Amino acid sequence: MVSDKSNKVISNDIIPKKNPAWKRDELILALDLYFKNHPNKTSNYQEEVLKLSEVLNVLPIHENRYALLNFRNPNSINMKMSNFLRLDPNYEGEGLKGGGKLEEEVWKEFYQRTEELSNVVNSILLNISSEKQVCATPEDSYEEEVFPEGKILYRLHRHRERNIKAVKEKKRQAIKENNLVCEICTFDFYKTYGELGEGYIECHHTVPISEYEDSTKTRMIDLVLVCANCHRMLHRKRPWPKKGGLKSIIRDV
Numbered sequence: 237m238v239s240d241k242s243n244k245v246i247s248n249d250i251i252p253k254k255n256p257a258w259k260r261d262e263l264i265l266a267l268d269l270y271f272k273n274h275p276n277k278t279s280n281y282q283e284e285v286l287k288l289s290e291v292l293n294v295l296p297i298h299e300n301r302y303a304l305l306n307f308r309n310p311n312s313i314n315m316k317m318s319n320f321l322r323l324d325p326n327y328e329g330e331g332l333k334g335g336g337k338l339e340e341e342v343w344k345e346f347y348q349r350t351e352e353l354s355n356v357v358n359s360i361l362l363n364i365s366s367e368k369q370v371c372a373t374p375e376d377s378y379e380e381e382v383f384p385e386g387k388i389l390y391r392l393h394r395h396r397e398r399n400i401k402a403v404k405e406k407k408r409q410a411i412k413e414n415n416l417v418c419e420i421c422t423f424d425f426y427k428t429y430g431e432l433g434e435g436y437i438e439c440h441h442t443v444p445i446s447e448y449e450d451s452t453k454t455r456m457i458d459l460v461l462v463c464a465n466c467h468r469m470l471h472r473k474r475p476w477p478k479k480g481g482l483k484s485i486i487r488d489v
Contacts, residue, residue: 255312257338259386260383260384260385260386260387261386264342265292266288268357275318285314291361319333323335352475359445363389397441397459402459406461407435407439418461418466420463420485421463425437425463440461444475
């Protein structure tokens with residue numbers, strides 16, 4: 237038996253042998269620090285590094301993270317920032333090798349969008365302990381891993397899309413107008429699947445993730461009825477599409 241950082245006794249049976257791989261949320265936070273405090277100018281004792289270590293230790297995205305006394309400590313953060321050096325075209329050296337594919341994905345996603353990166357980070361920090369952190373379904377598990385802004389904001393986004401009152405009203409209006417179809421590709425579940433598809437449609441929330449605040453309300457005007465395929469594609473589209481530009485996504489293919 238050992239104790240974690242809060243002196244809670246932890247069974248040896250659940251202590252992982254090594255720190256888990258960095259997740260997208262963590263890399264987003266580290267990349268933001270990278271752009272604001274170049275790793276050549278940081279140390280393990282710098283205030284910003286210490287603060288990030290504290291944040292990474294409370295992110296609800298890992299199991300048993302509390303059982304590792306060296307989990308995301310300042311040294312590991314500086315090493316991760318040095319991994320980003322190898323991807324920076326403005327850095328003349330080689331950087332620290334050994335980084336993974338996910339680092340490259342996060343770098344490509346935000347390298348030329350540092351202002352939006354900062355907004356995403358602020359949203360993550362605001363919503364770490366939000367009651368809107370919905371439990372992931374098996375279907376959500378994959379989406380959580382690939383959602384560009386990470387698990388925290390994906391869960392918040394899905395909470396908004398599952399706002400029962402707003403979604404029901406959106407569907408009710410569409411049914412009243414005899415137009416319960418995908419607003420992007422016009423797919424009709426009832427016409428294709430008969431009774432099995434009657435009344436079924438998914439709902440996408442169009443407000444950019446970087447604009448999320450804990451007090452933001454779900455409005456019907458921000459919801460779009462979509463089929464599963466278009467919904468998945470919309471979750472991959474960045475910058476986040478506004479409602480008026482959604483149809484252009486499929487027209488431009």
